[in-house]
Amino acid sequence: MSEVYAARRTRLRERSAAAGAEAALVSRPANVRYLCGAAPRGAVLLLGAADDPGDLLVCPEDPAESGGGASLFLSHGLKGMAGAPIDDALRLMPLPAAETDAAVAAAAVAERAGAASLAVEEHHLSVARHRTLRAAAPRLRLADLGCAVEQLRLVKDEEEISCLRIAAEIADQALGELLESILVGRTERHLALELERRLIDHGADGPALPTAVGCGPNAGRARHTPTDRRVEEGDFLCVCLGANYRGYRCEVGRTFVIGTTPADWQIELYELVFAAQRAGREALLPGAAYRDVDRAARHVLDAAGYGEGFGARTGHGVGLEIDEDPRLAPSAMGKLDACVPVTVEPGVHLPGRGGVRIDDTLVVRPEADGGPELLTITTKELLAL
Structure with a gap:
């Protein structure tokens, strides 16, 4: 090096x-x-x-x-x-x-x-x-x-991407183990602390960002600070965490339903956010304008009437910092290069009801190389835990 x-x-x-x-x-x-x-x-x-x-x-x-x-x-x-x-x-x-x-x-x-x-x-x-x-x-x-x-x-070399890849594996492991445990009755704060401990257990230097766990009416809030609210049956549960591995940071966010078959409104909202996230991921190609990636994801929720709950941006770069350039936002200037790692993390929060966030870390790759490389691979299926 x-x-x-x-x-x-x-x-x-x-x-x-x-x-x-x-x-x-x-x-x-x-x-x-x-x-x-x-x-x-x-x-x-x-x-x-x-x-x-x-x-x-x-x-x-x-x-x-x-x-x-x-x-x-x-x-x-x-x-x-x-x-x-x-x-x-x-x-x-x-x-x-x-x-x-x-x-x-x-x-x-x-x-x-x-x-x-x-x-x-x-x-x-x-x-x-x-x-x-x-x-x-x-x-x-x-x-x-x-x-x-x-x-x-901005553009990472393969050694840097390798570190990000390992960080993503660690975060996926920690999240996957949490999903196998009993969640009903536990507080947001307790779950966040357990996730951060699991990150360390799997080889992370520490969390890449403050771990966000939100359930019920707190679900779907961006960068939510965990509280003492306990997880209840029928809740949406949103989790966002990330691992810091040798200085390089990534994040992953998922939303689940607790203990029962999802309600119709939960299924509808989840499918919309998932469609927006997929549109953003598919737009990640070298030469794509930052604002066009944001527009691809934002359009899906705007068309369904949820644009106001979307947030200021679709995603951002990651690396030695968890929040670095580029910004995937409506007013962002610039175009993507190959080998740039970014997040795609649309979400919607409905006051008093909760919401959905889906967050992945990816590396921009040309179509000839298979398109964007997905680093965080925890399932995006709407699971009832």
């Missing part, structure tokens, strides 16, 4: 140079991890000029940091995704706890090295931190790096 990280940093260095910056400072943790393989808390990456690729990872020292700070990296060697060593060209600068933050220290290093300009992630820096950078390195011209790293992260 060391060559992969080095190549990523080279691409970013080229983009930064093309924008007129002699050096670049990456501070957003997911972006640091993408470029280095790991992101100790508070660490930043300083990219040198094109003719000086001695990139510097500035890590705050924190003896109490159980997740591993600069001391741990120094004593055990820099390790990245899948345990692979990070590129030898990446230098480490431990920053004593008494020093200022790593971004300020990195800017001072760039100024001492003679750089005249430094591109920074303005969307990640607070106004106060930006001012501190200016004060620490007054001779540096600060430019905006923008979302250059996020744009590089």
